[in-house]
Amino acid sequence: MQAFLDTLLGDAVGLERQLGYLAGMVVFGAVVVFGFVLPFAGIVTWAERRIWARIQSRVGPNRVGPFGFLQWLADGVKNILKEDIIPTVADRPLFRFAPYVVMVGFIAAFVCIPFSGDLIIADLNIGILYVTAVTSVVVVGILMAGWSSNNRWSLLGGIRAATQIISYEIPASLAIFPAVLLSGTLSMQGIIGEQGAAPWQWHMFHSPFTLLGFGLFFTAALAEGNRTPFDLPEAESELVAGFATEYSGMRSTLFFMAEWGNLYVIGALVTTLYLGGWQVPQFTYNPVLMNLAQMGVFLGKSLACVFFMIWLRATLPRVRVDQLMALCWKYMVPLAMLSVFGTATLMVALPNGSHTLRMATFAVVVGVVIRFAFKVRFHLKRSRALDYSSLSTGASQGLSS
């Protein structure tokens, strides 16, 4: 980005040049935040409702615009028009500031998230460390919200969220290490650059240990993002709305925007670390076409991850608190250690990597996916073949006999 601004600014020097840089940064930042992050957070709520509806044999929102697509805009307008209620007993400054902290932690992560080979706001040399650090700032905001509301649901939701997020940060960070070990760099573009366009060249298939790392990272990222099956902080059947109980109107919308936008951050991180990022074969030397193709591939992979998370939310029940903590400390932390040290041992034993191991891991994963696809096909065919009218009469006959 700096090189691009240099060509624009020509030979401006001194303060003029600094101001030019600043204006460029603000424009690029605003384009990413207002042109991508906010619409994404809105559209994904619509997409999630449509996908759930499809999975649960319902229709979902379909009134506002084609396929109900403008539902998220209508919801946004409604939330802006809602009254902002702050309870008298709440700690007002903290209560009002908490959504800002959550939003800062969420938006600042986008500095390091690549869009294509050349499109990234800043390719920091500590990229992935920076993203992990900044996304944990969200905990502070959630804890502030929970404590300042002076409500028992909020307090329980807030401390649950804090415990959960800090616990799952350990396996999440440990599961980043296999990818970093293989790349030898923390920079996001550097990690992607070490992978190839073909699926078996991704870090995920390097060995069974990195495959384990991929699974652990995905699970821990789900828990850090408070997604089902780990959405205990706002478990509506136990805690009303968790830490957001006392929030109304736009203020609560800000929390949920950060949560839904976080889906993209998780998807992009998984794609960067383990799924080959924006790598496409070099099919042309035109940089514009190349970047467009890379952007398409990266967005496609990230959105596939987002779809998978939405699917999980429609499928899995919520875990209990004790199961949540046991899963983290008794299973995921030791397994993540195994994943890191397995990868490191393999690197020492086979410094040039093992092509056979890579292909074997890839073949096993492909086999499992094909097996699963056939199972899904079987159930789909069976559910379509069932005649529901005969089913209901059969059930009534069964009752009467």
Next chain:
Amino acid sequence: MLFDYANILVFVALGLFMPAMMMGLGALLRPHNPEKRKLTTYECGEEVSGNSWINFNIRFYLVALIFIVFDVEVAFIYPVVTVFGDWVADGRGLFALVEILIFVGILLAGLVYVWTKGDLVWLKSVVTQGDEPEPTLPGGPLPGGTLPGRVVPGGSRHVAD
């Protein structure tokens, strides 16, 4: 490089500006008529039972303590895993591997200690009367002579939240 880090400041500023803009826009449009009952704490419609700034369960602090140890460990491993590939290329891979294993091994001993002490168990039985027999859950095996599914009152209870 400083240019790259300046972008972080710009994004933090945008992260503060964005909610402020939405709240400001809302302030122009939304109604504002507070009322005493509307501003009470929400406790499912019941009368508010008092302040919520109370002591909460000690286990949350315990998890935070374990977390700090492991987070520091993770922070120390970050630079090591970054340069590990170079060490392997230099032929010093085994040395580096053994060194991290010793470092992490000491911390893993800590995890094992916490685990065996039972501090990772979230649900704990609190036995209030030591001489009472273990309670029988409904559907469990029948101890001789007791009614099926009888839970000894006050004998043992699960503390959860």
